[in-house]
Amino acid sequence: MQLAVDVGENALTERQKDVLDAALALLVEAGDALTMTSVARRASCSKESLYKWFGDRDGLLTATVQWQASKVRAVPVNPEAFNLASLTAGLQRFASDWLHVLSGTISVALNRVAVGHAGSDKHDLGVIVLENGPFAMARRLKPLLQLGRDTGLLHFSETDEAFRTFFGLVVRDVQIRLLLGDRLELTDASIERDSLRATQQFLALYGAQTEAAEGGH
Amino acid sequence: MQLAVDVGENALTERQKDVLDAALALLVEAGDALTMTSVARRASCSKESLYKWFGDRDGLLTATVQWQASKVRAVPVNPEAFNLASLTAGLQRFASDWLHVLSGTISVALNRVAVGHAGSDKHDLGVIVLENGPFAMARRLKPLLQLGRDTGLLHFSETDEAFRTFFGLVVRDVQIRLLLGDRLELTDASIERDSLRATQQFLALYGAQTEAAEGGH
DNA sequence: CCGCTGCCGTAACGTACGGTACGGTACGGC
DNA sequence: GCCGTACCGTACCGTACGTTACGGCAGCGG
Numbered sequence: 001m002q003l004a005v006d007v008g009e010n011a012l013t014e015r016q017k018d019v020l021d022a023a024l025a026l027l028v029e030a031g032d033a034l035t036m037t038s039v040a041r042r043a044s045c046s047k048e049s050l051y052k053w054f055g056d057r058d059g060l061l062t063a064t065v066q067w068q069a070s071k072v073r074a075v076p077v078n079p080e081a082f083n084l085a086s087l088t089a090g091l092q093r094f095a096s097d098w099l100h101v102l103s104g105t106i107s108v109a110l111n112r113v114a115v116g117h118a119g120s121d122k123h124d125l126g127v128i129v130l131e132n133g134p135f136a137m138a139r140r141l142k143p144l145l146q147l148g149r150d151t152g153l154l155h156f157s158e159t160d161e162a163f164r165t166f167f168g169l170v171v172r173d174v175q176i177r178l179l180l181g182d183r184l185e186l187t188d189a190s191i192e193r194d195s196l197r198a199t200q201q202f203l204a205l206y207g208a209q210t211e212a213a214e215g216g217h
Numbered sequence: 218m219q220l221a222v223d224v225g226e227n228a229l230t231e232r233q234k235d236v237l238d239a240a241l242a243l244l245v246e247a248g249d250a251l252t253m254t255s256v257a258r259r260a261s262c263s264k265e266s267l268y269k270w271f272g273d274r275d276g277l278l279t280a281t282v283q284w285q286a287s288k289v290r291a292v293p294v295n296p297e298a299f300n301l302a303s304l305t306a307g308l309q310r311f312a313s314d315w316l317h318v319l320s321g322t323i324s325v326a327l328n329r330v331a332v333g334h335a336g337s338d339k340h341d342l343g344v345i346v347l348e349n350g351p352f353a354m355a356r357r358l359k360p361l362l363q364l365g366r367d368t369g370l371l372h373f374s375e376t377d378e379a380f381r382t383f384f385g386l387v388v389r390d391v392q393i394r395l396l397l398g399d400r401l402e403l404t405d406a407s408i409e410r411d412s413l414r415a416t417q418q419f420l421a422l423y424g425a426q427t428e429a430a431e432g433g434h
Numbered sequence: 435c436c437g438c439t440g441c442c443g444t445a446a447c448g449t450a451c452g453g454t455a456c457g458g459t460a461c462g463g464c
Numbered sequence: 465g466c467c468g469t470a471c472c473g474t475a476c477c478g479t480a481c482g483t484t485a486c487g488g489c490a491g492c493g494g
Contacts, residue, residue, distance in 0.1 A: 015441095030337070031333075031336060031337055032333060033337065035480085035481060035482085036481075036482060036483080037481075037482090040442090040443090044442080044443095045441075045442070045443095046441060046442045046443060046444085047442095047443090047444090047482090047483080047484090048441075048442080048443090048484080048485085048486095049440085049441060049442080051482090051483070051484080052440095052441095056482080056483080057481095057482065057483090111332075111393075111397075112332055112333060112335065112336070113333075114397055115328075115329055115332045115333065115396045115397060116248075116249060116329060116330075116332065116333030118329065118396065118397050118398030119248060119329070119398050120247065120248055120250060121398075124398060126396075126397035126398035126399075127397075127398065129397055130394065130397045130398070130399055133393075133397075134390050134393060134394060164389045164390055165386065165389065165418065167389055167390045168385035168386050168387075168388060168389035168390070169382065169385050169386070170385075171385065171390075171393075172381045172382065172384055172385035173351050173381055173384045173385070173388075175393055176328075176350075176351060176392055176393070177347065177351060179332045179335065179343075179396075180328075180331055180332060180335050180343040180344075180346055180347045180350075181335030181336050181341060181343035181344065181347070182343075182347055201382065201422055204421065204422060205418055205421060205422070232471095252450085252451060252452085253451075253452065253453080254451075254452090257472090257473090261472080261473095262471080262472070262473095263471065263472045263473060263474085264452090264453080264454085264472095264473090264474090265453095265454080265455085265456095265471080265472080265473095266470085266471060266472080268452095268453065268454080269470095269471095273452080273453080274451095274452065274453090
């Protein structure tokens with residue numbers, strides 16, 4: 001036993017984390033065609049160790065997905081001085097972060113394998129990605145939305161409905177097109193622009209006193 | 218040779234269409250775990266015929282996806298008397314149709330295999346699904362949007378931006394959650410409700426004379 | 435120095451499945 | 465009746481890959 005991080009129930013040694021990083025890289029390169037042999041070779045470890053640590057191929061994939069998920073936590077957004085400007089900034093920053101993650105090669109690769117395995121799996125990868133993707137996004141965004149409502153800046157009855165509308169305005173067809181292999185280059189500039197547009201559209205729909213121009217320009 | 222339908226370059230006999238329907242059913246049941254043997258058994262045909270007709274496994278999958286795509290064409294929406302009511306009805310009907318298709322087991326299954334194969338394929342399934350999914354939706358919806366703009370009912374500069382916003386408002390997180398295996402029951406009633414909400418939100422953002430709270434323009 | 439543990443590297447096994455070959459049958463043309 | 469065509473069913477082949485087994489080495493406590 002060496003230094004280990006606490007990931008829920010799991011504890012990973014540094015060596016194991018290196019192996020999972022290698023698996024991640026291979027997942028990005030080869031997708032679900034990743035083989036145990038290729039992981040062992042890339043990580044310079046024996047297959048015996050892979051099976052000892054992760055049980056089987058499914059366990060390795062599950063651990064890999066969870067390992068990646070454990071990297072992207074945090075980013076709390078709760079300033080004390082709360083007004084329309086900070087709400088707007090928070091929403092836009094959130095949208096920008098999300099689009100950056102979504103369009104990253106790792107996210108695309110993990111979502112692909114999870115979608116491919118969904119429905120006929122024991123360690124359902126889909127549930128894990130769901131939990132660390134859309135659901136995590138909802139958990140992180142909802143406090144901001146509710147704060148906006150409590151301070152009278154936003155109007156909605158169901159927080160979940162408001163969140164899902166924001167999700168739609170931000171993600172639109174980007175994710176499904178990326179997953180289906182569409183070449184869709186998202187530059188930092190276009191992401192900033194889309195985040196701003198989505199935020200203003202959201203405020204036009206749910207904001208209390210929006211004198212801003214509705215509609216993208 | 219028997220009766221054949223014209224599907225682009227392809228011509229399928231009735232027998233072959235039956236085989237592809239069997240493949241579709243198996244794709245829904247087993248996903249990408251579908252085997253050539255299982256298709257042959259389900260369709261009561263020989264593997265030899267499968268390979269003769271479709272070349273290889275990839276060819277069979279491609280033909281299956283295209284066969285399904287060829288079924289869901291049509292549904293033109295161009296009434297002559299065009300006003301806000303017919304625009305609203307057209308948008309809502311469009312949203313409702315799309316949500317019904319998206320949430321169907323066949324759509325989910327096909328999108329799953331296409332996503333799984335995207336990026337590392339020769340007959341890229343992803344492109345085909347993309348072409349018959351989001352892109353087909355755009356081609357069908359854009360004339361309606363442009364008609365709305367030409368008649369002064371809608372305001373936007375880029376048709377594509379307007380379409381993608383509508384897409385986001387309609388689909389939201391539904392598709393990705395379904396693909397990832399989330400149990401998400403969409404009843405006819407909830408689809409109608411969501412279609413109406415999405416349409417009204419879209420009109421609030423892009424409609425010309427929204428007497429709603431925001432007083433832009 | 436000895437034995438134990440943990441691990442690497444590789445060889446070996448079993449199996450599932452893509453792809454092919456072949457025998458048997460129905461049918462339509464001559 | 466005879467042939468060619470199209471097809472079914474099944475047996476077969478080759479291979480890729482998940483999984484297991486084993487030999488060797490390095491570090492470490494005694």
